[in-house]
Amino acid sequence: MGIIERKDKHKSNLRKQILAAAKALFLQEGYEGTSIRKIASAIEYSPTTIYLYYREKNDILLALQKEGFQLLRSRFAILSKVDNPLERLKAIGRSYLQFALENPEFYELMFVMKEPLKSLEKGLQKEWDDGKKIVESLLFVLEGCQQKGYFTGQDPYYFSIMVWSQVHGLAVLYLHGHLSYIVKKDTANIPESNALVDAVFERFVHYTSMESRENTV
Amino acid sequence: MGIIERKDKHKSNLRKQILAAAKALFLQEGYEGTSIRKIASAIEYSPTTIYLYYREKNDILLALQKEGFQLLRSRFAILSKVDNPLERLKAIGRSYLQFALENPEFYELMFVMKEPLKSLEKGLQKEWDDGKKIVESLLFVLEGCQQKGYFTGQDPYYFSIMVWSQVHGLAVLYLHGHLSYIVKKDTANIPESNALVDAVFERFVHYTSMESRENTV
């Protein structure tokens, strides 16, 4: 059965090649610049061949989305070193925002675009596993906070959505250029806007009583 | 000069006709379903004619965006009846979220899509006047709060971006179907999800010390 194995290997290789080409295009040219024809010409195959390995374009986007989630999760994994759950929660928030600003195209794919999820609905499973894990890790840290006496008596489910909404909203407003139209003076360049996002997040930390003063009460 | 006036009237009429057709298509079929050819056939003109009244498609989107902003501002205007600035701030937040959930296509156009702003960059003015007014009204109410002793010592600029990010993030996560994958049980239907958005916003109100308990301190 060595022949079949070789075939399968070729098949999975081509699948990976398609995905790699799609990823390169997506990160360089963005969503607009990632067409089936461009992916095909990058791997020197005909556009029709793509459809033998991916049912539709959204399937490729979904696969790329998955890569993005793994990337973000690997960043979160590092933060497990932080013992204090409250500090870890804050670190997750900062890490999330940093990821969004550093990987705008990935972030778009993961949390903004509807297309990848469309493919999910058509497919076998209806569960958004990778996205779920991200929010679950937030929930986990939050429950850790409650065990240490923070945010007690609050539903961690609603609280996690609140935190997620805060960082997501901030990221999207900035990435889509809706913040640059209201920034003070002429601070529309990247480093200063990064500082803006940081500053706003710190305000959020302050107002949600995530500050260390709560630690001593 | 009656002839020239008649001509101008015809011109502005056709402009309005195009916009009305585009609006109808946009609200019914969404962005995807709003093509130049469809707009043209709706007003029974050729696609080329559209370009005599709008430089590009994004110009039409920008005009529709403006209508959306006026709609939202008219909703905010009603809230001027609320005398207490803190209550008005909360009412604005709820009104904003309600608008987003009730007018998903408009919201997309106003605060998510990049396309309308692209047209703005190409045009004469680089200022996003209509969007600015929305955030300015938030800033105004916030400063009213500070005059009454709420959120003192805080930069109203950062605070307003924080509040905006919170409601925006919540709206977008919900509208783009990213919340429905994490909702408890099977509460993916509209009315219950509305309640979810409300509940999360109330948590935000609580955590930012916008609750009435702050009133009596």
Add this chain to the structure above:
DNA sequence: TTTTTATTTGAACAGTGTTTAATAGTTTTG
């Protein structure tokens, strides 16, 4: 070597935003 099977692709369909050049319709001028 022929038949069967797996893999790849050219061509086409139905769209998209946009531009160029040609055509009708109207007004002004000689």
Add this chain to the structure above:
DNA sequence: CAAAACTATTAAACACTGTTCAAATAAAAA
């Protein structure tokens, strides 16, 4: 009134897009 000038409109084309069908090629089995 006829001719020139100007305005409004559009047919056709360009360069794309995602996707599908049937034909062609390459590889394996009989």
